Amino acid sequence: GNSVTQMEGPVTLSEEAFLTINCTYTATGYPSLFWYVQYPGEGLQLLLKATKADDKGSNKGFEATYRKETTSFHLEKGSVQVSDSAVYFCALWGSNYKLTFGKGTLLTVNP
Amino acid sequence: EPEVTQTPSHQVTQMGQEVILRCVPISNHLYFYWYRQILGQKVEFLVSFYNNEISEKSEIFDDQFSVERPDGSNFTLKIRSTKLEDSAMYFCASSEEGRQGAWTQYFGPGTRLLVL
Numbered sequence: 001g002n003s004v005t006q007m008e009g010p011v012t013l014s015e016e017a018f019l020t021i022n023c024t025y026t027a028t029g030y031p032s033l034f035w036y037v038q039y040p041g042e043g044l045q046l047l048l049k050a051t052k053a054d055d056k057g058s059n060k061g062f063e064a065t066y067r068k069e070t071t072s073f074h075l076e077k078g079s080v081q082v083s084d085s086a087v088y089f090c091a092l093w094g095s096n097y098k099l100t101f102g103k104g105t106l107l108t109v110n111p
Numbered sequence: 112e113p114e115v116t117q118t119p120s121h122q123v124t125q126m127g128q129e130v131i132l133r134c135v136p137i138s139n140h141l142y143f144y145w146y147r148q149i150l151g152q153k154v155e156f157l158v159s160f161y162n163n164e165i166s167e168k169s170e171i172f173d174d175q176f177s178v179e180r181p182d183g184s185n186f187t188l189k190i191r192s193t194k195l196e197d198s199a200m201y202f203c204a205s206s207e208e209g210r211q212g213a214w215t216q217y218f219g220p221g222t223r224l225l226v227l
Contacts, residue, residue, distance in 0.1 A: 001164070029216050036218075041220070042220055043115070043117075043202060043220040043221055044202060044204075044218035045218070046216075046217075048217050049215070054144040089154060091154075094218075096167070097159065097166070097167050098156040098159060098167055098169070099144075099146070099154075099156060099216060100156070101146075101153050101154035101155070102153065103152065103153045104153070104154070
């Protein structure tokens with residue numbers, strides 16, 4: 001079946017540091033890949049997505065590239081801000097017509 | 112911006128009681144979903160709903176669970192006889208379409224259910 005593995009948290013960074021959160025997946029066929037973010041006390045919000053191999057999703061300074069050869073969709077940001085503190089979820093939509101999520105990675109950015 | 116809303120935000124219930132979790136999806140959306148997240152674990156798919164019937168459901172979604180769209184705006188999840196292990200955050204989501212993965216699912220803020 002489909003599965004998503006993302007790096008264990010928590011991740012703590014200083015403001016303006018570089019962020020990488022690793023995500024790898026297992027799926028049959030050609031899934032679509034997503035990053036969702038959950039700010040404290042709020043629901044899940046779509047951060048970015050990519051629907052085919054080599055696509056790059058980007059939003060709010062975050063980027064992720066769909067790498068079929070390594071089955072990965074790592075999230076990156078060049079310079080994090082305190083306001084980026086949240087839980088980040090990697091997810092895929094596959095041939096079973098449902099979102100499969102990773103466990104989530106808590107990011108804390110200190111000033 | 113339109114958003115998915117859920118009520119209540121928190122619910123505490125006794126084991127064996129019935130609970131109904133309510134959601135108001137975005138008005139022009141056609142596909143509706145329930146997910147849950149047990150504390151410290153992954154967000155898990157429960158069920159998807161389209162055209163007044165279940166499209167897909169997971170193995171978690173057994174006979175104790177049911178979903179309904181009782182009117183043109185609400186989408187509900189009922190747990191008939193709650194168990195301790197039903198304690199979780201329950202998320203509702205909706206999307207304009209459902210069969211193609213590129214359609215974004217918009218999530219509500221969740222209902223935290225605690226079964227005692």
